[in-house]
Amino acid sequence: MTPNPERTQKIETLLGITGTLLIVVALFLYILNEPVRIAASQGEILAVQLNEAMTLYAENCSVCHGLAGEGIGATPALDSDALRTMPAGDLTRVIADGRYNTAMPAWSQANGGSLSDFQVGELTALIQFGDWQATQDRVVNLGLAPLIPFTTDPDPVLLDAVALLPGGATLQAAITIYAAQCVACHGADGLGTSIAPALNDPLVRAKTADELSRVITNGSSGTLMAGWSNVLLPEDIAAMVTLIQRWEEVPSGAIPAPDVPVAVTAESLALGANLYSANCSRCHGPDGQGTQRAPALNVQSFIVNTPDPAIQQIITLGIPGTSMPAWGDKMTDADIQAVVGFLRQWEPTAPEVAVPVRIGQGGPPWLTNSTTTTTAPTAAPVTTPQTAVTPGAQATAAAATRQPGAGAGTGNGQGGGGPSGSQTTATETASWWQTLDWRILALVTGGLVIAFTLILMGYASLKKPERKK
Template structure:
């Protein structure tokens, strides 16, 4: 009897010691297991988010989140530390009076809450070099923006003027960022007014600078604060004040529209279906996210070059992004031809 009791006691003590040891082992390993599980879940989120970014975001924010044109960069330290709820709200609902549309399903967008959460994780924890590789794999690398090139001979003449280096920089910035809307030599287009005029040259420098930096409500012009450097803004202001000193042909016009062919129309139809129909409708009838394109009065009052510029540079303050960072000029011309057809 005593022997049986002794074995039971030993068995009880052994079981207790085993349970204590198992609990200690579990307590030692559980934090590592949970951390590994969280890391694996985050890796899955980031992998899915990179594809979402390539398909939906790279066109405006760049392959590496560097920002394109007036669209801000996402690969910034301050965004990595930003409130995730705030980032979620911006992606889901968009930003009023900017080109950032609402991406959440509840606001007419194509992304679920979970997908938006994945994009928030990408902004906070993503490897932007890996993102760029995914963008390349998906064939979504942004192309060179629609721009002109100052004449080299003219630049040599400009260099000899007072503050010639500043004026040269102004011409280069204008050719890269402004010619699409304001036209060759600042003569204006159907999209934007002429800048090479006495009325502009008599304005106060501070007023011109303010317009360049922050734009003006109700117009297509994007604000360039944070996109252009301080030297570039100062150079553009100097150019606008002294454009009457520039030789003619300093900034040449864009190339003439390409002739329309059957192949061009087929390409335009395919590109429209892939990139435009989701917002403007399959037949251009418009949706909640974007206006109709098959409007006779609009097509009659807007020439091909103006349509090309709108597609290339987007429309600030709306959900229309700048497609010139994603499509080649030939592809944009094909879309214009298809819209016309």
């Protein structure tokens, strides 16, 4: 082994250069991945914030701004591009300070509201980056779905009768507006609801036209009563005032109660199904086909003709004087709405023929001895529709479970894009890098460096004898 200083030096230089190159490459890969790693963790933080914000929205905002930020009546939508592109600071200020002299309250604790600055920030993020479909599901699952938006159609016959009164056209116009905009809160025939006072009350009627006009125009600050000046023309508002003042002339029944469908999600349907089988099936039958003890609910004559609020009321109050119990003190409103939603999904497939199954009224033969024979004969009319319902319900479930996932994805994309980055590019470029974990990258690169060094050293020592010849 004669040392050849020249060659050793060459090999050493070669090794040095290769090593340095590999380290540079490793560092480069690491740096390249670093923003993705930061973005991913920022995305996670954003997703957590958005998740909390959906609950805050459900508890504090949905009652005015709607199930999915769509706006209700005179209350503006929050699901709007104008708000999404508004500087975040301005949006935060609107939520924190409210809008003076409107129904929009101030929310920050500094202004006497109930939310911390952090929570106000979360809501800002929700409005700018959130997933309104997922928010809607959250609101429904918390049982906080507002009873609105809903409207009703004035009774046509009574509406014609109103036209014959002096100034009947104004009253007619006002009734039509009332049925579309006010009935949700102020109730059928202006009788009031749990959320807003009666308007056909003598005390309200006694107010001056100015007073009434002012509250309709500007709303009542910090309450559900929004100002209607953006939605109604001054003459419409004047007509509403006339209606309120002359309400005793309007025949009752002119503005019927609206039919408000309960909102459902996969979760609420599952909850409804559980509650039904635990509490109702022993009387109404496992598939709502009725038993000796109680009538069928899964039948066209009942389900088609009974609007959701009516079913909700029957379940809440029970049917006095029968064995149908009142569930209002045993279940929450959310539970009862979930049951209503569950009954409602029978509608498309409910058998058409009503099956009166009251004891002593001579039901179908299979009712004579309930326990053993119920399953077999009912299987024909009832089981078939039931199986037809299931795929639909599963599809809904799948769709609903996919939604929150989509929301989180958007969150990550936003984080990757940085504060002003465009969402789509961030998501696209990040896609394959997102899947790389930097630790694995570092390990692989380290391994490669060692492997290359070993190969080079081996190559060098192999070459030695050849060159010696």
